[in-house]
Amino acid sequence: MYVLFVGMAGSGKSSLTASFAEWMMEAMGATVGCVNLDPGCTYVPFKPDFDIRKLFTIGEIMESERLGPNGAMIRAAELMEKHLEEILNALSSLKAEHVLLDTPGQMEMFVFREAAPRIVEALGSIGRPIVVYVLDASLARRATDLIVASTLMVATQLRLGIPTITVLNKVDMLSEVALKKIETLISNPKAMEKAIIEEGLGAMTDLALGLWGIHGKVWKASSLILPVSAKTGYGMEALYDLCHEAFCVCGEL
Numbered sequence: 001m002y003v004l005f006v007g008m009a010g011s012g013k014s015s016l017t018a019s020f021a022e023w024m025m026e027a028m029g030a031t032v033g034c035v036n037l038d039p040g041c042t043y044v045p046f047k048p049d050f051d052i053r054k055l056f057t058i059g060e061i062m063e064s065e066r067l068g069p070n071g072a073m074i075r076a077a078e079l080m081e082k083h084l085e086e087i088l089n090a091l092s093s094l095k096a097e098h099v100l101l102d103t104p105g106q107m108e109m110f111v112f113r114e115a116a117p118r119i120v121e122a123l124g125s126i127g128r129p130i131v132v133y134v135l136d137a138s139l140a141r142r143a144t145d146l147i148v149a150s151t152l153m154v155a156t157q158l159r160l161g162i163p164t165i166t167v168l169n170k171v172d173m174l175s176e177v178a179l180k181k182i183e184t185l186i187s188n189p190k191a192m193e194k195a196i197i198e199e200g201l202g203a204m205t206d207l208a209l210g211l212w213g214i215h216g217k218v219w220k221a222s223s224l225i226l227p228v229s230a231k232t233g234y235g236m237e238a239l240y241d242l243c244h245e246a247f248c249v250c251g252e253l
C-alpha cells in the first residue's frame, strides 16, 4: 500500500506520516518506508527512506535561480517532473510492505501539477496507491468551514482519481463538545443542513447547501471523515482499517 498524505499547509501531513508509520510498525509489526516529497522543508519528523531534498531544495533553487519562495515552488514542481523517472525508480525499489509519502504543504505545486498524477499512476502499476487528505480540525469548527476545507479534498480526489480518505487531524486540540459537534455534522446530513442554515450566511446559504449536497454524496461514498491526532496517535487503527477498506469502497464508486 502506498499512502500519500496530502493537505493544506500545516495540516499535519509530516506529523501524520511519522505517527502512522510508527503505529504500523509497533502495532502491526509491519515494515514501513517513509518518503519525503517536500523540497521546501528543513525538518521531517521521520527518517526518510527517500528524500526529494537529495535532488533539490527550495532554498537551493531560490539561491541559484534568484527566485522568491513562490517562484522557487513553481520551479521545484518543474524539477519534480524532470526527475520523475529517478523518483519513481527510487520509490519502486523500496522494500517495505507499506510506503508513506509526505507531500508539499503548497499542495497546488504538487496536486495541480503534472508530477502528482504521474507518480500516482506509476505507483498504481506497482502497488495500491491511496490518498489520505488531511484537514486541520482547528480550521473546521463551523459547518461552512468544514465544507470549504473539504472542497479541496474533492478537487484532489478528482485530480488524482484514486481512493481518498479524509482525516480531520489535531482533534486533540478540540474540546469534547466541539469534537462531538463535528462528528454529528459529518455523520448526519440533516444536522449539517440545519447548521448551515443557522450560520446565517445570507445569499451564500444556497451555495453552501449546494456544495454540501455534493460533499454529502462523496462523504457517504467514502464513509466518513475520520478524526485523528498525529500528536496522541488517536485514530491510527481506524485509519489503517479505512486504508484497506477504501479499495472495496472505490470498487462500489
Ligand SMILES: Nc1nc2c(ncn2[C@@H]2O[C@H](COP(=O)(O)OP(=O)(O)OP(=O)(O)O)[C@@H](O)[C@H]2O)c(=O)[nH]1
Pocket (backbone or CB within 6 Å): 007, 008, 009, 010, 011, 012, 013, 014, 015, 016, 038, 041, 103, 104, 105, 106, 169, 170, 171, 172, 173, 228, 229, 230, 231, 232
Ligand atoms: N496539537 C496537534 N498539533 C499537531 C498535530 N499534527 C501536527 N501538529 C502540529 O501542526 C504543525 C504542522 O505540522 P506538520 O506535520 O509540519 O504539518 P504539514 O502539513 O506537514 O506542514 P507543511 O508541510 O509545512 O505544510 C506542527 O506544529 C505540528 O506539531 C496534532 O495531531 N495535534
Ligand SMILES: [Mg+2]
Pocket (backbone or CB within 6 Å): 013, 014, 015, 038, 041, 102, 103, 105
Ligand atoms: Mg510537512
